[in-house]
Amino acid sequence: MTPTKEDIKKWLKDSGKSREWLAEQCGVGKRVLDNWLSAARPVPSKALLIIQRLMTEKISPIPPQVEIDFTDEEWEVISAAMTATQQTFMEFINSAFRNALKDFADIALQNAAKEKEATRKKFTPVETFPAVAASLDYTIQVAGNTAAGKPSSGETVPQDIRIYRPLEWGEFVLRVNGKSMEPEIPDESLVIIKKYEDYLFPALGSLVVYNEGNDYTLKKLAKRKNPETGKMEYVLKSINPAYKDVEPIAEGKISGVYVETLANWEKA
Template sequence: MLNAKDIKDWLKTIGKNREWLAEKTLVSKRTVDNWITTNRPIPPAKLALIEKLMSGEEEIEFELPPDFEKQLRAMADEMHKNLEDMVSHILQITARAHQKRKAEAPSQQFTPVETFTAPSLEAQGRIIGNIAAGNLADGDTIPQDIRLYRELEKGEYLLRVNGHSMEPSIPDSSVVIMKKYTIPPIPKPGTIVQYHDERGVTLKKLVRRKNPETGKMEYTLHPINPDFGDIEPMDGGKISGIYVETLDRWEKA
């Protein structure tokens, strides 16, 4: 799998810098720095775009309206995403559409569209239960079949969020895609995780903080909503999943 060293070596080989890569992937240079110097996970859509650039595949050109940024910010607010996540979401959909068109008509060039069209709900999935976004609690395991805009990848599964502690990023009653996590070591701080112990299960951001009494660094489960408190210490439990994305559109199957 492509890693930070591969990207760094490739940039050196082609004589390009990180500013160039940031421009090509529609992110900030600071984000690229984090990918390369801190081994921060690269979102799948961005990784696919970088792999296309590295392979020399023809780049997708966009014809954007003058007020595109304003439209994009409005869409991000409506879908409860930050701007960078919204760009990644659109890139992922556009790349899939590009690949589909190339497969159907290899001799035709890809024709960019001027407006963003939401993907159809053609994929099938199953919400396997609820996850608390508050204090640790037992999850409801009644499944529900739904239609969504993409197939789930290996290890991914669907949960419904029950609670307000991760708002505004992940609203109450949202359906989220999680990915099974079994590989040590513990995920990097800042990752949103599914954690459970004898008290129940919860969805929280993983952070590290110094214990003022012992002076030791400890892992803590941190809510995004400031009205909620941390769950600490994170001791004796297990991280079983990592947050991938929130479904902005879905319907009952």
């Protein structure tokens, strides 16, 4: 039932609410509210709806910064819709918002499907050809051995092989002996290494050839905190967890950085 002006005045008195407070909830000044409650003019439909909800349903007041900008005719339509659906104002607003989101999502999905179909129709399949193995046109020499375990002798064992590309400046080929870098680099693999002469360390995670004198090993460069000194220090880690790390890097140096494993090669 729509409250009368007398009902509103009595409610304000019984609830201890001031006209200033009610005016704030309606988003107007007290003088405007006083005019509404006088005999001179009716209370606007949208303000009457807010007051009715405050009186009967004890809903949370609408914050002053929120502006509900509907015409009187729009408020009449909203009020009739709420009555028909037996919803409160907030339930009605939330329901309308959810329906709008659902409609938006449906439209977005339809548009995406249309774009996908249009792209499919525009796509022209490219004729494919069977893969051709790279020709082994370049003869190079295996420079020696490097251990994938503890450091071991790296004396040169010359062997000519043919590979698919020429070696670039500073590159050479080593044979890996050991399983500490498996599965990434299997035992007896041939790998291309690039000579490293920088006084700084390579990036962490690089696979490097470390040597002490004539002993060489292939490991992953990492860092760890020394439990005794508390300082960070470089270490050489194995990929295969069954093998120990070489730590820390002390007297030796990094002489090369791993480039790739030769998957396709043959003896010259």
